[in-house]
Amino acid sequence: xxxxxxxxxxxxxxxxxxxxxxxxxxxxxxxxxxxxxxxxxxxxxxxxxxxxxxxxxxxxxxxxxxxxxxxxxxxxxxxxxxxxxxxxxxxxxxxxxxxxxxxxxxxxxxxxxxxxxxxxxxxxxxxxxxxxxxxxxxxxxxxxxxxxxxxxxxxxxxxxxxxxxxxxxxxxxxxxxxxxxxxxxxxxxxxxxxxxxxxx
Numbered sequence: 594x595x596x597x598x599x600x601x602x603x604x605x606x607x608x609x610x611x612x613x614x615x616x617x618x619x620x621x622x623x624x625x626x627x628x629x630x631x632x633x634x635x636x637x638x639x640x641x642x643x644x645x646x647x648x649x650x651x652x653x654x655x656x657x658x659x660x661x662x663x664x665x666x667x668x669x670x671x672x673x674x675x676x677x678x679x680x681x682x683x684x685x686x687x688x689x690x691x692x693x694x695x696x697x698x699x700x701x702x703x704x705x706x707x708x709x710x711x712x713x714x715x716x717x718x719x720x721x722x723x724x725x726x727x728x729x730x731x732x733x734x735x736x737x738x739x740x741x742x743x744x745x746x747x748x749x750x751x752x753x754x755x756x757x758x759x760x761x762x763x764x765x766x767x768x769x770x771x772x773x774x775x776x777x778x779x780x781x782x783x784x785x786x787x788x789x790x791x792x793x
Contacts, residue, residue, distance in 0.1 A: 625774040628724040633772055633781040636662075637793045639673050639716065644741045644748075644789060646675075646712070651743035658692035660712065661740035663705065663754070664770055666727045671770075673716035674709040676740055682708075695742040699749055702756040703738070721772065728773045730782070736768035739785050748789035763787065 639662050646660040657675040664671045678693055682701055693701075703709065711717045721727060729735050738751040749757040750768045758766050766787045773780040783793040 625724040625776060626779050628722040629772060629774050629779050629781055632721045632725045633783060633793050635722075636671060636770060636772070637783050637791055639671065639719075640739060640783070640785060640791050642716075643673055643739070644746060644791075647741035647743045647746040657710070659695075659698075659740050659742040659746070659749075661709075661738055661749075663709070663738045664727060664736060666729055666735070668718075669726050670718045670720050671727070672709075672718055673712045675712055676703060677708055677710055679704065679708055695747040695749060696759075698740070698742065699757040699759050702751070703740070705738075705754065724775050725772055726775060728771045728780075730769055730771045732769075734767065734769050736770050736783075736785055739768070741789065746789065748785065748787055750785060750787070758787070 643660040643662050650657065650660075656677050658678055659676040660674070661676060662671060662673050676698075678698065682704070733752065735752055736750060737754040738749075738757075740749040740751075740757070741747070742749060750766065751757045752768060758768075764787050767784050769785075770783040771780065772782070781793065783791065785791050
């Protein structure tokens with residue numbers, strides 16, 4: 594009975610190592626792509642949830658005037674929050690209704706440290722799935738905060754985290770959330786326009 598030669602064994606081992614390397618690389622790329630798709634859907638769901646909450650809870654909690662989602666690219670986190678305006682900012686207690694008009698909020702902006710409240714622990718400072726991160730698009734259209742103001746709801750968007758774009762002045766404005774896989778090979782984007790339409 595004839596056995597394998599050393600050269601034949603080396604060829605078989607070389608081919609096996611090559612195929613294993615390709616399979617491992619392919620699996621890693623696929624895993625990142627799936628994580629990116631899941632995270633994109635999850636963030637879009639958070640934005641839709643904030644929009645839904647602003648309509649469903651309208652007039653139920655007079656202290657919470659609106660709901661929104663904030664994005665922190667530097668910390669790689671996002672949060673669903675309630676907006677509780679500071680009466681002093683709008684002229685002091687008793688000078689404005691519990692919830693100022695959306696136009697007033699657009700002009701005044703929000704103070705994240707004092708006017709945003711956690712909606713729930715599992716929707717606060719969420720980090721994207723392993724293998725995915727938030728990134729800046731570099732076009733000046735990054736969505737930092739989106740706020741849905743009932744009853745319509747009116748969509749207020751901020752690209753700097755403080756002041757909101759006036760949808761009455763710029764009705765065709767669209768802001769975006771950008772995501773990328775950790776290897777940089779795949780990316781996705783979620784768009785929100787001034788009418789509150791979300792696409793990804």
